[in-house]
Amino acid sequence: MLWKVDPAAREPLVEQIASSVRLALVRGQLAAGERLPSARELAEVLDVNANTVLAAYRVLREEEIVEFRRGRGVRVGPAVDAPAIARSAVVEAARTYLAEGLRHGWGVDELTDLLRELG
Known part of the structure; x- marks a missing residue:
């Protein structure tokens, strides 16, 4: 996973994470239906709080980029x-x-x- 965050940046961590997902989609590194890492997994990799990752995922859900499915995790929406x-x-x-x-x-x-x- 190539997502990174910069705690010293002016952009909030939540937006940095959401931007990383958007960029991965635009670059073709993520596709419709693909599962994203769990909040806990991504938080560990990025060295941030899991709630920060969840907040970023919620932003992406509001933008209809990802879907939350019980038991299936967070996935890129089918019509992205x-x-x-x-x-x-x-x-x-x-x-x-x-x-x-x-x-x-x-x-x-x-x-x-x-x-x-x-x-």
């Missing part, structure tokens, strides 16, 4: 759309970028120009 997940992640990153730029006094045009420079 990886391109839609990727778009959603990019939109969220763009919102964060925009909010941070505006907070620091940058205008939308300046932020757009910066993106063009970086691209």
